[in-house]
Structures are given as structure tokens and as C-alpha cells.
Amino acid sequence: MVEKLAFVTVLLALVFGFEGTANAESTFIMVTHSPASDTYWVSVIKGLEQAGNDLGVKVQYRGIENNLNDPNQERRNLEAAIAAKPDGIIVSDPTPTSLNGTIQKASDAGIPVIIVNQGGDQVSNVGALAFVGDDPGKQGALAAAQFNALGSKHALIITAPVGALSFLDARTNEFKKAFTGTSSLAEIPLTDFNNTNRIKTIAEAQLQKDASIDAVFSIGGCCIAAMTQVRADLGDRGKGMHWGTIDVTAVATKSLKAHELDFALDAQQYAQGYYPVVMLALYIRQAIRPAETVLNTGPIVITPKNVDRFEASNR
Structure with missing residues (x-):
């Protein structure tokens, strides 16, 4: 209304x-x-x-x-x-x-x-x-609903450390509440939010440690470019996973058109x-x-x- x-x-x-x-x-x-x-x-x-x-x-x-x-x-x-x-x-x-x-x-x-x-x-x-x-909480919950519909069981959330920013905490927490599977975190220091290589390294380290992760969720526009590079680095495993993000950047739009990204949440x-x-x-x-x-x-x-x-x- x-x-x-x-x-x-x-x-x-x-x-x-x-x-x-x-x-x-x-x-x-x-x-x-x-x-x-x-x-x-x-x-x-x-x-x-x-x-x-x-x-x-x-x-x-x-x-x-x-x-x-x-x-x-x-x-x-x-x-x-x-x-x-x-x-x-x-x-x-x-x-x-x-x-x-x-x-x-x-x-x-x-x-x-x-x-x-x-x-x-x-x-x-x-x-x-x-x-x-x-509403950052609604963003997180809506993203979780997308992964639930896709059948994902274990999602890696690319986000900031807990307590760094309240709105990122809300996105992360509400995602975890609404997601029916298991969640893990790839925590990116705020000082590295503009460093695509650093974000990629941290995310890939988490994926290498746990082969059960079948979905990756970026908490915002900062991390989309790194996430798409991670998908490419994973080869066949990446193609078999689900990928989603908050925010629609030029990279996200390109990835959506190429069917490399399952969804992006547009503010x-x-x-x-x-x-x-x-x-x-x-x-x-x-x-x-x-x-x-x-x-x-x-x-x-x-x-x-x-x-x-x-x-x-x-x-």
C-alpha cells in the first residue's frame, strides 16, 4: 500500500x-x-x-x-x-x-x-x-527461500565478521533462520571488502575444507565478482552448485544472463x-x-x- x-x-x-x-x-x-x-x-x-x-x-x-x-x-x-x-x-x-x-x-x-x-x-x-x-532481514530470508526452492542443503555465506555491521548481521542471521539446510560462513574483514582476490581466497578456502557445500550466497555487491571467479575456479563442481546474491551489479547481470547465477535480489x-x-x-x-x-x-x-x-x- x-x-x-x-x-x-x-x-x-x-x-x-x-x-x-x-x-x-x-x-x-x-x-x-x-x-x-x-x-x-x-x-x-x-x-x-x-x-x-x-x-x-x-x-x-x-x-x-x-x-x-x-x-x-x-x-x-x-x-x-x-x-x-x-x-x-x-x-x-x-x-x-x-x-x-x-x-x-x-x-x-x-x-x-x-x-x-x-x-x-x-x-x-x-x-x-x-x-x-x-529491510536487511527480509533480504536474508528471501535469499534463503530461493535456495530452499532450489533444493540446496549446505550454503556458504560470504559475509563480514559477526558484529562488524548490524545490517550485514541481519542479512546473515535471517538467512540462517530461514534456510532449511546447514550454513557456514566465509568471513571477510571490512578492510578487504574492496579486494576481490582476498574475498576469493577466503571463500575458496572454506569450500576446499567442506565438500558438502552445495550453494554459495554473497551478502552484497562487494563480493559478487569474487563469487563468480570462485565458481569458475571450481570447474564442474561449481557448475553443479547453486549461486545467489544480494544486489544486482553489472557482473551479476552478466552472470544471470549466462545462467551462472541462480538469482540476485534487486533493491x-x-x-x-x-x-x-x-x-x-x-x-x-x-x-x-x-x-x-x-x-x-x-x-x-x-x-x-x-x-x-x-x-x-x-x-
């Missing part, structure tokens, strides 16, 4: 336009935990920029140098964004202990805030208007860039506050059967 209301809001905004205090000089800044070059966030930025064009506002994206490696860098970027006194801030919140205090400063300064991508349970804690993104992250701009514009121009504090944009299951339609969307 929430998704339908949001869609109607977008259509009304585009057809009838907005009138109010915001104009072409209004500026919304998005601050996140990933660089603009990250394949996941490229789609978010497309949505952000298109919404800015459609609604007649200025938008900016400010990411960090390496995905998830330095929450302090995101905090510093957020502080700089607050100092710029924009009309609205869109911010990811993957590490609430290090970011919530600064997000609250934005709210206290009278800057409306939308949390994006991660931090859906933090809206009330930081005075934000709403959250737009995914529909274009909407994570678009919807927050709509929410902020409505709030500023017409004092319309989101009635629901959480708008989930995914997950949606992409398989070899529907990947062509996904690819054709060019988002």
Missing part, C-alpha cells in the same frame, strides 16, 4: 507540478557510505539526479573513498553538508553509533532528513522524516535516489510529511528468466 501511495505521489508531482516555497535554488544533499563509482550507487545517483531534474531542485551526492571502510569519513561529509545549510539532507545510516549524533544535528538545525538505504530502524532516533531502502535502488527527493520537495513546498516512516524499495528477485527486462530498464 505504501509503495502505491508513493507512486501516485510521484505521478501527481510530475503531472501537476509543485507550488510553494521551494524553487530551482533549493538544494538537497545526499551523503552515503559508498563512492559514486560503486556500481550499486550509480543507480541511486541516477534516480537522485532524475528526481532533481523532474522536480526542479538542485541535488548533490557526497560519498566516501572506499565502500563502508571509514564511517568517520561519512560523518565528516555529513558535517560539511550540514554546514552548507541545504534545504534537505538524504543520508545512509549503516553505523548508527558513529552517525546518529551528527544526523540529529541536522534535524536540530531545522534541516529535514530522509534516511536512505540503511538505518530503517533509526528514523525516530534521529528526528528524520522517513526511511527509503531495504531497486534507483527508487532510493528518486523517492527521497519527492518526499523532501513535498515536505518543503506543501508541508506534507510521509504518513509511513518506512518505504521499502525491495527486495525483488531477479533470475535468468527476467534479467533481460531488468537490463532493458537501464537504471
Whole structure:
């Protein structure tokens, strides 16, 4: 129901336009935990920029140098964004202990805030208007359901060490709860999340130790390229296993088309860039506050059967 209301809001905004205090000089800044070059966030930025064009506002994206490696860098970027006194801030919140205090400063300064991508349970804690993104627990459970349907009995989860990031813990834990078989972990230090060779080495070591593993699950876009290389290295064994991931990157799309990947969970992250701009514009121009504090944009299951339609969307 929430998704339908949001869609109607977008259509009304585009057809009838907005009138109010915001104009072409209004500026919304998005601050996140990933660089603009990250394949996941490229789609978010497309949505952000298109919404800015459609609604007649200025938008900016400010990411960090390496995905998830330095929450302090995101905090510093957020502080700089607050100092710029924009009309609205869109911010990811993957590490609430290090970011919530600064997000609250934005709210206290009278800057409306939308949390994006991660931090859906933090809206009330930081005075934000709403959250737009995914529920990491649902992502994990939905991935487990795919492997259950494929008949997998022992899954290797490529993830971070327990306690490193709360949203990755949620993905991992809910997967383990929902999966009817046995689960093992290939734990990747956060400092190696951008190191494909290191991820591949750690995953292959776990697979070599246990021949009963018949499925591999990547916890996110960071690990997809390494996972596909692992599949190739395993030869016939890899071809006989099942493979799935959270996030749809260019590598994942290619692997789905080649039937080398059984599924990928799409967060529909274009909407994570678009919807927050709509929410902020409505709030500023017409004092319309989101009635629901959480708008989930995914997950949606992409398989070899529907990947062509996904690819054709060019988002």
C-alpha cells in the first residue's frame, strides 16, 4: 500500500507540478557510505539526479573513498553538508553509533532528513522524516527461500565478521533462520571488502575444507565478482552448485544472463535516489510529511528468466 501511495505521489508531482516555497535554488544533499563509482550507487545517483531534474531542485551526492571502510569519513561529509545549510539532507545510516549524533544535528538545525538505504530502524532516533531502502532481514530470508526452492542443503555465506555491521548481521542471521539446510560462513574483514582476490581466497578456502557445500550466497555487491571467479575456479563442481546474491551489479547481470547465477535480489535502488527527493520537495513546498516512516524499495528477485527486462530498464 505504501509503495502505491508513493507512486501516485510521484505521478501527481510530475503531472501537476509543485507550488510553494521551494524553487530551482533549493538544494538537497545526499551523503552515503559508498563512492559514486560503486556500481550499486550509480543507480541511486541516477534516480537522485532524475528526481532533481523532474522536480526542479538542485541535488548533490557526497560519498566516501572506499565502500563502508571509514564511517568517520561519512560523518565528516555529513558535517560539511550540514554546514552548507541545504534545504534537505538524504543520508545512509549503516553505523548508527558513529552517525546518529551528527544526523540529529541536522534535524536540530531545522534541516529535514530522509534516511536512505540503511538505518530503517533509526528514523525516530534521529528526528528524520522517513526511511527509503531495504529491510536487511527480509533480504536474508528471501535469499534463503530461493535456495530452499532450489533444493540446496549446505550454503556458504560470504559475509563480514559477526558484529562488524548490524545490517550485514541481519542479512546473515535471517538467512540462517530461514534456510532449511546447514550454513557456514566465509568471513571477510571490512578492510578487504574492496579486494576481490582476498574475498576469493577466503571463500575458496572454506569450500576446499567442506565438500558438502552445495550453494554459495554473497551478502552484497562487494563480493559478487569474487563469487563468480570462485565458481569458475571450481570447474564442474561449481557448475553443479547453486549461486545467489544480494544486489544486482553489472557482473551479476552478466552472470544471470549466462545462467551462472541462480538469482540476485534487486533493491531497486534507483527508487532510493528518486523517492527521497519527492518526499523532501513535498515536505518543503506543501508541508506534507510521509504518513509511513518506512518505504521499502525491495527486495525483488531477479533470475535468468527476467534479467533481460531488468537490463532493458537501464537504471
